[in-house]
Amino acid sequence: MNDESSPIARLRDYLGKSWEAEARPFYLLVDDQKRVRDAQGQAAHYGFSGLEPGQALTQQLLFLEGAELTLGKQLRLPILSLPNGRYAQVHAVRLKNGWGLAFSDATEQHSLRLHHQQTAHDLALAQRELEQRHQALQEAMQARERFIARMSHEFRTPLSSILGYADLAREDLDDKARLQHDIQAIARGANYLLSLVDNLLDHAVLEHGELSLHPSACDLQLLVQELEQLFQPAAAQKGLSLAWWIDGDIPARLWLDETRLRQILVNLIGNAIKFTKEGGITVTLEWRQGRLKVGVEDTGPGIAPEEQRQLFQPFGRGAGGGATSGAGLGLSICRELVERMEGEISLQSRRGEGTTVAFEIAAPERRAAGAARPDLRGRKVMLIEPDPDNRELLRLFLESAGARLSVPENQNQAFERFPSDLELAVVGLLQEPHHRLLLRRFKGAGYGGPVVAVGTQDDAQLQKKVLRDGYADLLVRPLRRSELIERLTAVV
Amino acid sequence: MLTRKICMIGDFAVGKTSLVERYVHSTFSEEYHTTIGVKVDSKLLELPSGDRLTLVLWDIAGTDRLATLDANYLQGATGYLLVADSTRRETLETAVGLQQQVESRLGPRPFVLLTNKQDLGEQLELNPDALRQLDSRGWHRVPTSALSGEGVEKAFAQLGQQLLAP
Structure with missing residues (x-):
């Protein structure tokens, strides 16, 4: 077994030499004052060249400072950065009259650790950022929940008032004064609701798009x-x-x-x-x-x-x-x-x-041709509005402005008996492509006058598109009587 | 001549190596090189009292938990510099955590807290209340900039004085 020429011995020698070539070991014995007692191995690789017995290595062995080890105990530094730019793994053992040190090359460990540390560092940064975003998201969600809770309350208050006064109004039908009071209360609640909805929609429009003005x-x-x-x-x-x-x-x-x-x-x-x-x-x-x-x-x-x-x-x-x-x-x-x-x-x-x-x-002054209130007296106007309540409201507005009205219940009815003297058409805005098809039906019926659409979405891009398609104007609900008549008068 | 081992402790990229480079070699590099393992340097400190002391500075890889740090690096340290990055609030929290861990491992040792990167004035974000709280606990704190050198000598000198205090 101890035969130096045996295969196992040859294997040991081979691997030993291979390890030495990679690890570049250097062994050093120093006394308590860090003076060289003996050295063996690749000293120059670690910056210890030309070592002489008795030479003081205080500066090179700074890392031993403070290492108050008991006899036989080891100090192990896995990666020590050396002044010559190399990296060493250092084992130092406390001896009776000094220190025994073994250096081996740690370049590969350094590279691996560097890679690992950089990855860990990147991960830590990414994790911190994620945590911050998570927290911001949670805060946003809490704000949203608070907002929804507040809005639910905000909507409930005027809605309760409207429903309550609507009940009262049914009971007060014979008492005109009380009925008027009930209706005023309903109008107040509705106006408040409207301003709430307007504010919410406007906030969304201002945040995400363009809010258009209609002077x-x-x-x-x-x-x-x-x-x-x-x-x-x-x-x-x-x-x-x-x-x-x-x-x-x-x-x-x-x-x-x-x-x-x-x-x-x-x-x-x-x-x-x-x-x-x-x-x-x-x-x-x-x-x-x-x-x-x-x-x-x-x-x-x-x-x-x-x-x-x-x-x-x-x-x-x-x-x-x-x-x-x-x-x-x-x-x-x-x-x-x-x-x-x-x-x-x-x-x-x-x-x-x-x-x-x-x-x-x-707010420039508007010098009207006549100071009289605009109206549609004698004008033949067709109103096509699918929603019965809105149709009735628009009918009342147009009638009060003196228009001669044709109010079909639907499109087919409108074109079955199409008035030949039509001067203006007011239509509820339809989805694409139906709004363009409707314009074609007007043309097909021989009508070339203005068609005004009434929609619910206040959006500058939609406005441009509708006008480009051939409508004379796009009005946005809720409409006040004065605004409706003013805008319609302007296109007739 | 007295010699004392002190360690640089703090989170990743707070400027520990740059502070040592500034203090020992009077240089500063904008490039960031993460420290792997340990680098040991020394500098002779002369105190106003006339005392002279060799500081052996252990620049240790940044960490947010001492458990990941090799125990051998801290062994024999007589004091330490705790470093936080003034532009990253969380590094102060890390420094406070590390201080507790170092103390539990080494026992009470003199230390100074360095709030580094003061040159990045507009981005400073350490919580003033948290700093005041540390002051009230008797922590020695020095605002520093490895780039300009602000506070660097003062921080090392302050630790040196503490090391020599009876």
Whole structure:
């Protein structure tokens, strides 16, 4: 077995030499002062060249500093970075009068560890990022849940009121005064619901797309009357005054998007009434050189400066808004709308002294050919609207404007007895491609006049498309009577 | 001449190697080289008191858990520099965790917390409340920048003084 020429011995020698070629071992004995006692192996590979007995290696063996080992105990450094740029695995054993050290090459271990560490590092970074995203997602979901809960509450309140007053109205049919009161309450609830839905939709449109403006000639006096009727009951109910200061120089007609202006004012006045407990609200309107300046001032609790900054952000309600209703979208939408109307909005407030929100928008004077209210007197108008309630509402609006109406219940009926003197067609907007097919049917019937579509989606791209397809205009529900007649008059 | 082993401890990429390079060789490299294993350097520290001390600096691979660190690297350390990256909030949490682990392994040892990368002013994101809390626990803290050298000498000197304190 001990025969040096036996196969096993030859194998051992072969593998031993092979290991030595790879590991490049170096053995070193030093005394307690780190002076060389003896050395063997590939010293130069580890930066120990020209070693002499007695030579001090304090600087090269810094890693032994502080290693207070007991006799026979080992210090093992798997990867030591050496001054010559190489990497060594070091075993150091404490001897009676010094140290015994064995160095072997650790280049491969270093490469493997480097790869492993870089992978682990990348993974750790990726994991941290995932955790951060996860947390952000959770926060967003919580915000969404809070928002849905708040919205459910917001919708339930006016809906309960509408349903309650509708029940009462059935009982009050013979009492005109009470019936009127019930209907007003229903209208208030519906208006509030409408403003909520408008705000939510507008927020989505402003976030994801383009919100289009539809300027028309606006009678500011009429708008003020309407808002006065809308808000006076709510103000009176809280014992608040609602005053209007209207500049006498405001032209009879201003060219602006009346629906959007109403939306801004409904939000601002609604907020002022909501947050004011005593005193009142003053709305001022001034007009100078084609610009309308509006101020809504209240005697409410005021808003702290740090909260004021958030108010124009979506869902940014001040601390005072925590217990009151609303989605926290109103002011952010107002800001967007005002900016789109080439204007600016600002808020001034001091704790305990009330709040004033002021804005200014482009509103050039509209000099109408005649100052008379637009109407459709004597005009032959066909109305094609599939929804019976909307059809009835539009019929009433058109009739009150003096139109001679043809109101078929469906398309087939419309074209079976097509009026030869038709001057205007108003149709509920159909899905593609039916809206284009409908235009073709009009042409086929020999009608070349304007066709106006009424839709529910306020979208600039849709507007462009519908006009390109051949419609004269696209009106968006909910429609006010004045806006409907104004827009229709413009195309006839 | 007194000689003391001190270790650089902290999360990945907080700047431990750069701090040693700045302190020992007065150099700085923008390139990031992850440290594998350990690199040992030394520097003679002269304190205002006139005391002289050789610091043997063990620059150890970054880690967020001491369990992954070879016990041999810490053996014989008389103190340590705990390094956090001022632009990464979580590295301070790692440093606090590592400090507890080092203390449980070595027992109480002097240390200084270095909040590194102060040169990245706009991106600093360490929580001031968390830092104040560490201050109130008596931690020595030095804001540093291996790039500009800010606070580096001060941090090592402060640890050196603690090492020589009676």
